[in-house]
Amino acid sequence: MSAAQIExxxxxxxxxxxxxxxxxxxxxxxxxxxxxYVAVMGPSGSGKSTLLNLLGLLDRPDAGVYLLExxxxxxxxxxxQARVRSERIGFVFQSFHLVPRLTAAENIxxxxxxAGIPPxxxxxxxxxxLKDYGLENRAGHRPDQLSGGQRQRVAIARATxxxxxxxLADEPTGNLDRATGEEVIRLLExxxxxxxxxxxxxxxxxLGGHARRxxxxxxxxxxxxxxxxxxxx
Amino acid sequence: MRAPDLIRFARDAATGSPLxxxxxxxxxxxxxxxxVVLTALGDGARRYVVNExxxxxxxxxxxxxxxxxxxxxxxxxxxxxxxxxxxxxxxRALLRGTAIRRLAPLAIGTSEISVGGKLREVIxxxxxxxxxxxxxxxxxxxxxxxxxxxxxxxxxxxxxxKIRDELFGSEPALGKLVRIGDRRCRIIGVLAxxxxxxxxxxxxxxxxxxxxxxxxxxxNTLFRILVEARNREAIPAAKAQAEEILKLRHDGELDVxxxxxxxxxxxxxxxxxxxxxxxxxxxxxxxxxAGILVMNVMLVSVxxxxxxxxxxKALGATGSTIRMAFLAEATMLSLAGAVVGFVxxxxxxxxxxxxxxxxxAYPPTWAVxxxxxxxxxxxxxxxxxxARRAAALDPVQALSKR
Numbered sequence: 001m002s003a004a005q006i007e008x009x010x011x012x013x014x015x016x017x018x019x020x021x022x023x024x025x026x027x028x029x030x031x032x033x034x035x036x037y038v039a040v041m042g043p044s045g046s047g048k049s050t051l052l053n054l055l056g057l058l059d060r061p062d063a064g065v066y067l068l069e070x071x072x073x074x075x076x077x078x079x080x081q082a083r084v085r086s087e088r089i090g091f092v093f094q095s096f097h098l099v100p101r102l103t104a105a106e107n108i109x110x111x112x113x114x115a116g117i118p119p120x121x122x123x124x125x126x127x128x129x130l131k132d133y134g135l136e137n138r139a140g141h142r143p144d145q146l147s148g149g150q151r152q153r154v155a156i157a158r159a160t161x162x163x164x165x166x167x168l169a170d171e172p173t174g175n176l177d178r179a180t181g182e183e184v185i186r187l188l189e190x191x192x193x194x195x196x197x198x199x200x201x202x203x204x205x206x207l208g209g210h211a212r213r214x215x216x217x218x219x220x221x222x223x224x225x226x227x228x229x230x231x232x233x
Numbered sequence: 234m235r236a237p238d239l240i241r242f243a244r245d246a247a248t249g250s251p252l253x254x255x256x257x258x259x260x261x262x263x264x265x266x267x268x269v270v271l272t273a274l275g276d277g278a279r280r281y282v283v284n285e286x287x288x289x290x291x292x293x294x295x296x297x298x299x300x301x302x303x304x305x306x307x308x309x310x311x312x313x314x315x316x317x318x319x320x321x322x323x324x325r326a327l328l329r330g331t332a333i334r335r336l337a338p339l340a341i342g343t344s345e346i347s348v349g350g351k352l353r354e355v356i357x358x359x360x361x362x363x364x365x366x367x368x369x370x371x372x373x374x375x376x377x378x379x380x381x382x383x384x385x386x387x388x389x390x391x392x393x394x395k396i397r398d399e400l401f402g403s404e405p406a407l408g409k410l411v412r413i414g415d416r417r418c419r420i421i422g423v424l425a426x427x428x429x430x431x432x433x434x435x436x437x438x439x440x441x442x443x444x445x446x447x448x449x450x451x452x453n454t455l456f457r458i459l460v461e462a463r464n465r466e467a468i469p470a471a472k473a474q475a476e477e478i479l480k481l482r483h484d485g486e487l488d489v490x491x492x493x494x495x496x497x498x499x500x501x502x503x504x505x506x507x508x509x510x511x512x513x514x515x516x517x518x519x520x521x522x523a524g525i526l527v528m529n530v531m532l533v534s535v536x537x538x539x540x541x542x543x544x545x546k547a548l549g550a551t552g553s554t555i556r557m558a559f560l561a562e563a564t565m566l567s568l569a570g571a572v573v574g575f576v577x578x579x580x581x582x583x584x585x586x587x588x589x590x591x592x593x594a595y596p597p598t599w600a601v602x603x604x605x606x607x608x609x610x611x612x613x614x615x616x617x618x619x620a621r622r623a624a625a626l627d628p629v630q631a632l633s634k635r
Contacts, residue, residue: 058547058628079551086549097544097632101249111548113238158548 004067005165005197006032006055011064013050013220024050026220028064032199034165037192039208040201042217048201049170051217055199056089056168057081069165086115090159092188094171096151098143098158104150105130105139108157115162129157133187149180156187166197173207185210234554243561250534254566257530261570261608262577264523268516268604269578269596273585275509277594282501284593286494292334293367293494294471296327296458296479300490317483318454321383321443326482330474332467333460337364338383340446341456344414346392346439348400355396355439357413359446367459370435375407375422378442386444390418394426395436413439414449468493513600517607523570524611531563531619535626542623543631552624559620560613567612571605578604 013025024047032038040048053059054066057073066074073084091097098107105126112122130136133153143151152172159167169188173181185207192198200211208214216224234242247254298319324338340359345352358364362380365372377391390413397406409420418441427435447453462471472491480487535542542555578596585594 053629056547058632079553082546082549082551082554085547091547093632097540097547099541099544101245110545113242114234114545114548114550114554116235116238118235119238162549 003033004031005034005036005069006030007065007067008054009065009067011054011061011066013047013054013059014062023220025054025061028220028222030215030222030225032197034197035192035195036197036199037189037210037212038197038199038215039211039213040199040215040217041203041205041208042223043203046217047220048203048217050220052168052170052199052201055166056091057085086111087162088165090162090164090167092152092155092159092167092169092172094174096143096148096155096175098151098154100143103140103142104135104146104154107143107154108161111158111162125161129161133157147180148176149183152176152180152184153187156184156191160191160196164196166199167191169198169200171202172200173202173204181207234550234557239554239557239561240565243558243565246534246538246558247562247565250537253530253534257527257566258570258573260523260526261520261567261612262574264516264520265571265574265604265608266578266581267519268513268607269575269601270581270585271512271516272509272600272604273578273582273594273596275505275512276597276600277585277592279502279505279509280593280595281591282505283498286498286501292462292465292468292471294333294460294462294468294475295492295494296323296460296475297456297490297492298454298488300488317486317488319458319479319489320453320455321447323479323482324455324458325383326478327458327460327475330460330471330478332462332470332474334463335363335367336458336460337361337367338443338455339364339457339459340443340450340452340454342446342450344439344449346396346400346411346413348409348411351400353396353399355413355437357446357449358438358440359443359449360440361443364440364459367461368435370427371425373423373425375420377422378440379421381442383442384444386442386446386448388416388418388445389421389442391422391424391440392420393424393434393436393438395434396439397423413441416441416445416449418445468495509597509600513603516604520604520607520611523567523608524615527563527567527612528615528618530566531559531616532622534562535559535619535623538623539626539631542626543628543633546626546628547632556620556624559623560616563616563620564609564613567608567616570612571608574608575601575605 008028008030011025011028015022015024028051040051042048050059054061061074065072068084068088073081076084099110102110108129109122109126112125130139133156135150135153135157138146138150146154167188172184172188176184188198188200189210200207202208214224214226215222296319321338324336327333327336337360342357343354344357346355361383362378365377373394378389379387381387390411392406400406400411401409406420406423410417411420424435424438460471460475462468472493475491476487479489545555582594582596585592
């Protein structure tokens with residue numbers, strides 16, 4: 001695991017709630033190679049979402065180093081971090097986070113629009129994505145006209161449209177029934193099969209079991225890493 | 234983010250909440266429309282007055298008895314505090330002025346005119362044959378006063394159009410004898426109806442020779458001397474000559490006031506210009522209110538779209554992109570408001586002109602431009618704070634808000 005895609009060293013994250021300090025993450029060391037399929041599991045408040053936000057550069061650690069593809073990204077300016085998010089990272093959220101006034105196609109095109117990609121290329125890539133995710137006849141529909149599964153597929157299409165190296169999914173099936181949830185997971189696994197690193201936060205053990213590597217969090221610390229266990233054996 | 238995308242995104246965001254957007258546009262529009270309509274009224278009033286003055290006659294210099302300005306202590310004042318009268322002889326002396334083309338002495342009084350049992354009170358103007366040219370009046374029938382010696386006072390009269398209608402109706406008036414006060418005069422002319430003229434309505438005027446009027450009112454003073462300068466450039470010279478001649482005639486004391494039409498016009502112009510400015514200022518307040526409303530609405534918009542802003546950040550939007558998006562939205566809203574307000578204001582001014590055709594209610598260009606620019610500027614200015622707030626949102630917290 002020499003060429004780690006993601007490397008966290010001694011990450012600390014402390015939230016201050018009034019007088020008390022909450023250690024959301026304490027001394028975290030994790031290393032993830034390109035193309036891995038990782039499930040972050042643990043009870044509520046164990047720090048899994050905080051970890052995901054840190055990995056997605058939405059949050060900064062109070063201490064420690066985060067190397068993304070060998071580059072220290074914690075010291076980057078907000079503008080540079082936004083660029084990294086745009087080009088290297090795709091987010092999938094539990095509540096989909098689609099823009100309600102935009103159609104499915106426009107939602108998928110949003111990251112490309114923000115990145116300033118020309119409209120012609122956007123249209124091509126959106127058309128391809130719609131086809132890949134079986135949404136061709138839903139292109140002009142707004143989110144409130146889509147089913148939950150369709151919404152999450154739009155969200156995944158949006159997360160992948162910039163061809164990121166890492167997909168971060170926060171409880172992607174949390175708002176879906178089991179059948180649609182499994183469909184979404186299959187989609188993510190297909191992406192992983194294509195070489196994209198997928199990191200899923202979940203507290204569903206069945207879902208976590210799908211992943212090749214499980215990280216178990218508890219009280220902001222890494223309790224168990226299946227990869228290390230495998231190495232020890 | 235490319236500019237067309239930014240504009241489209243802001244437009245979609247604005248049209249995404251139609252009620253909020255239309256209320257905001259309306260608020261800005263009312264501000265701009267208020268500026269346009271109110272300045273149209275103010276400037277219309279100014280134009281109206283200027284037009285009225287111009288219709289009295291051009292190149293006019295008016296001599297009136299008494300001094301209007303306060304001077305220092307003058308020994309002459311200590312002896313005689315009342316100014317000397319302005320007389321027909323004064324008027325005749327003014328004819329010597331080289332810058333003066335013609336003039337008309339004017340004696341004014343009220344009297345009764347009666348014919349065939351009909352009687353009404355009228356303003357009698359005693360003057361000379363050149364009055365008609367000096368005042369730029371025109372005749373509907375007959376001729377004006379004959380060019381006789383000013384002291385003679387033939388028993389003839391020229392009456393206004395309204396007087397003619399009231400006394401004679403459809404019967405011919407020319408050549409008829411009427412009684413004015415205790416004099417009998419022959420009607421030699423009827424003035425054309427004009428309906429204009431400040432202070433003195435020529436439609437209800439009865440004009441007689443100055444000597445006759447003075448005899449009628451038993452006085453030898455004049456109300457005014459209307460002097461016409463040779464041309465526009467000669468107006469200051471005519472004024473100076475009139476002052477000098479009258480000072481000489483009045484024992485070296487300048488006890489008359491000579492006003493030029495330009496002076497009067499300039500005063501009114503200034504006065505009503507200030508009025509227009511004041512009105513524009515009041516209207517500008519509504520613009521500031523609209524600006525504050527823009528800020529309020531944009532802040533609400535930021536609060537409502539917190540999750541969306543978080544998402545945009547997660548998708549790689551920089552702070553400046555988000556700032557630009559919200560600023561573009563505020564700009565678009567105030568621009569739309571400005572345009573709607575401009576159209577509404579122009580329509581309002583057109584309506585006023587339609588209802589009162591004599592009132593030239595055209596908004597001045599500077600006011601229209603200022604209105605539009607202020608609307609835009611205040612919209613953008615008050616859009617900055619909400620845009621900054623949006624850009625500064627913490628993405629994690631923004632995303633968790635749902």
